[in-house]
Amino acid sequence: MEQHMSEIVTAAFIVIGDEILSGRTKDKNIGHIADILTSVGVDLKEVRIVSDDEDAIIDAVNALRARYTYVFTSGGIGPTHDDITADSISKAFDLPCEHDVAAIELLRDYYKGRDIEFNEARQRMARMPKGATHIANPISIAPGFRIGNVHVMAGVPSIFRAMLDNVLPTLETGAKLISTTTPCPFGEGIISTPLGQIQKDNPEAIIGSYPKLAESGNFMTDIVVRARSEEVLERTTGAVRALVARLLTEQDTGQ
Amino acid sequence: MEQHMSEIVTAAFIVIGDEILSGRTKDKNIGHIADILTSVGVDLKEVRIVSDDEDAIIDAVNALRARYTYVFTSGGIGPTHDDITADSISKAFDLPCEHDVAAIELLRDYYKGRDIEFNEARQRMARMPKGATHIANPISIAPGFRIGNVHVMAGVPSIFRAMLDNVLPTLETGAKLISTTTPCPFGEGIISTPLGQIQKDNPEAIIGSYPKLAESGNFMTDIVVRARSEEVLERTTGAVRALVARLLTEQDTGQ
Structure with missing residues (x-):
C-alpha cells in the first residue's frame, strides 16, 4: 500500500441489487467499506445503490469512475440470469465480456475436486471484461475483478469482505483523516x-x-x-x- | 393515498451526511424506507449517499427529481454549520431559502413552552425554499418540507420514521409488487x-x-x-x- 501523505485519494461504492432496493435484503457492506476505506486514508465520497438493470449500472459506473480515484462495486457476479454486473461493466468500458482462461481453470479445478459438474451456469462466473485482473475469492473461488479503476466484488458479505481485504494492498492511499x-x-x-x-x-x-x-x-x-x-x-x-x-x-x- | 393500479410509481432516496460515508454512523434509514415504499407500491429505484457538500447535494437532487416520481432525502436539516440541506435544495430549485413564517411560529411556541431561548441557530431550522409545505415532526417539532416532488426529512432515525409516516398518505402509489x-x-x-x-x-x-x-x-x-x-x-x-x-x-x- 503506497502512501501519499499529501494527496487526497477518493472512492465511490456502487451496490448492485434489486433485493436491497426492495428492502428484502438489508445492506451490510456499506458500513464495512466506509470503515475500512476511512482507516486506510481513502475518502469514500459517494455511494449509490442501483437495480439489476444494465443502463443503471453503466450510468453509475461511468459517472463515478471519471470522478473518483477508485470505484468499488458489490453484487451481481453470480451464475444466474439476474447477475449482469460483468456484462454491464464490460459495456461501460466498451470491452468484450469473455470467459477468462485463468478463472475457468480455477473454477474447473475447484469443482473437479468437489466432484461437481462445471456446467454452463458455473462457467458464467468466469466471465469478465477482456484485460481485467482477478480479485481472489478464498471462500467460493469465483474471482471478482479489477478493470481500470473499478473493483468488482461479490455481494455476499463474507465474500465481499475477503475480496476487499485482497484489494486493499493494491490501493494507493492518501493522508489519513x-x-x-x-x-x-x-x-x-x-x-x-x-x-x-x-x-x-x-x-x-x-x-x-x-x-x-x-x-x-x-x-x-x-x-x-x-x-x-x-x-x-x-x-x-x-x-x-x-x-x-x-x-x-x-x-x-x-x- | 390514491392508488393507481396500472401505473408504476418510482422513487429515489438521498442520504446526506459525511458521517455515513466515514463509517462513523451506520445508516438505519435505507432499509426502513425500502420496506415502507415497497409495502405501499412505490418502487425505490435508486439510493445515493452524498457528503455535506452543496454541489453534491444539488447534483443528486436535480438528477433524481427529473427521473423518478418522488425523491426523499434524510439528514442535514439541523441548526449547525454543516446542515446545508435547506440551502442546497433551494438552489437546486432556484428558489430563495427563507425563514418560513409558520415554522418560526411552531418553533417559537415550542421553545417558549420549554423556557428555552429561540436563538438564531434554532431559527435556522425554520428555513426552507419559498413555497415549500411542511412535513410534521412530532418528536422535536422542527418540520421537514416538501418542494415539488422532493421530500426533505431528518436523519435521526426516530424522526425520519415519524416524518415518513406523515408523508405516506400524501403519495400516489402504484400497483403493489x-x-x-x-x-x-x-x-x-x-x-x-x-x-x-x-x-x-x-x-x-x-x-x-x-x-x-x-x-x-x-x-x-x-x-x-x-x-x-x-x-x-x-x-x-x-x-x-x-x-x-x-x-x-x-x-x-x-x-
Missing part, C-alpha cells in the same frame, strides 16, 4: 453558533455535530473533529473542548 | 439455467435468486418471485416450486 469525538450534553441549538465560529477559525479541520435523542427526550450531540494532521486536530479539538467546558458552567440543559 | 420466497437447498450453479428459462417463460414476473452460505460451507439460495398480479405471481411461483421439487429428486447437493 484522523478524528476525535467530544460528547456534549447540549443540543445543536445551543452549540451551533460557537461551533460554526470554531469551524471558521480552523478551516483545515472538518467539524461535524451529530445529534442524539437522550432517553430524557433532550438532544445531546457528539462533536466530531476530522483533520489530516495531528496539529490541526489537536488545536481544533482543544477549541471544541473549551467550548463544551464553558457551556457546562454557563448553560441550562434546554435544547 | 407482491412476492413469494422459495427456499432452495441448491446453489446458483445448479438452478441458474432452469431458473433463467422460467424467467424467459414468465416475462411479467421478476425472479431473483439470493445465495446464502450455509454453515456447512455449501451455498443455498432463496428464490424470490415478484409480480404486480396474483395470477402472474402464482403461475411463476408454481414453476419455481416444481423446479426445486424436481432437483430434490434428481440432484446431489453439490454447489
Whole structure:
C-alpha cells in the first residue's frame, strides 16, 4: 500500500441489487467499506445503490469512475440470469465480456475436486471484461475483478469482505483523516453558533455535530473533529473542548 | 393515498451526511424506507449517499427529481454549520431559502413552552425554499418540507420514521409488487439455467435468486418471485416450486 501523505485519494461504492432496493435484503457492506476505506486514508465520497438493470449500472459506473480515484462495486457476479454486473461493466468500458482462461481453470479445478459438474451456469462466473485482473475469492473461488479503476466484488458479505481485504494492498492511499469525538450534553441549538465560529477559525479541520435523542427526550450531540494532521486536530479539538467546558458552567440543559 | 393500479410509481432516496460515508454512523434509514415504499407500491429505484457538500447535494437532487416520481432525502436539516440541506435544495430549485413564517411560529411556541431561548441557530431550522409545505415532526417539532416532488426529512432515525409516516398518505402509489420466497437447498450453479428459462417463460414476473452460505460451507439460495398480479405471481411461483421439487429428486447437493 503506497502512501501519499499529501494527496487526497477518493472512492465511490456502487451496490448492485434489486433485493436491497426492495428492502428484502438489508445492506451490510456499506458500513464495512466506509470503515475500512476511512482507516486506510481513502475518502469514500459517494455511494449509490442501483437495480439489476444494465443502463443503471453503466450510468453509475461511468459517472463515478471519471470522478473518483477508485470505484468499488458489490453484487451481481453470480451464475444466474439476474447477475449482469460483468456484462454491464464490460459495456461501460466498451470491452468484450469473455470467459477468462485463468478463472475457468480455477473454477474447473475447484469443482473437479468437489466432484461437481462445471456446467454452463458455473462457467458464467468466469466471465469478465477482456484485460481485467482477478480479485481472489478464498471462500467460493469465483474471482471478482479489477478493470481500470473499478473493483468488482461479490455481494455476499463474507465474500465481499475477503475480496476487499485482497484489494486493499493494491490501493494507493492518501493522508489519513484522523478524528476525535467530544460528547456534549447540549443540543445543536445551543452549540451551533460557537461551533460554526470554531469551524471558521480552523478551516483545515472538518467539524461535524451529530445529534442524539437522550432517553430524557433532550438532544445531546457528539462533536466530531476530522483533520489530516495531528496539529490541526489537536488545536481544533482543544477549541471544541473549551467550548463544551464553558457551556457546562454557563448553560441550562434546554435544547 | 390514491392508488393507481396500472401505473408504476418510482422513487429515489438521498442520504446526506459525511458521517455515513466515514463509517462513523451506520445508516438505519435505507432499509426502513425500502420496506415502507415497497409495502405501499412505490418502487425505490435508486439510493445515493452524498457528503455535506452543496454541489453534491444539488447534483443528486436535480438528477433524481427529473427521473423518478418522488425523491426523499434524510439528514442535514439541523441548526449547525454543516446542515446545508435547506440551502442546497433551494438552489437546486432556484428558489430563495427563507425563514418560513409558520415554522418560526411552531418553533417559537415550542421553545417558549420549554423556557428555552429561540436563538438564531434554532431559527435556522425554520428555513426552507419559498413555497415549500411542511412535513410534521412530532418528536422535536422542527418540520421537514416538501418542494415539488422532493421530500426533505431528518436523519435521526426516530424522526425520519415519524416524518415518513406523515408523508405516506400524501403519495400516489402504484400497483403493489407482491412476492413469494422459495427456499432452495441448491446453489446458483445448479438452478441458474432452469431458473433463467422460467424467467424467459414468465416475462411479467421478476425472479431473483439470493445465495446464502450455509454453515456447512455449501451455498443455498432463496428464490424470490415478484409480480404486480396474483395470477402472474402464482403461475411463476408454481414453476419455481416444481423446479426445486424436481432437483430434490434428481440432484446431489453439490454447489
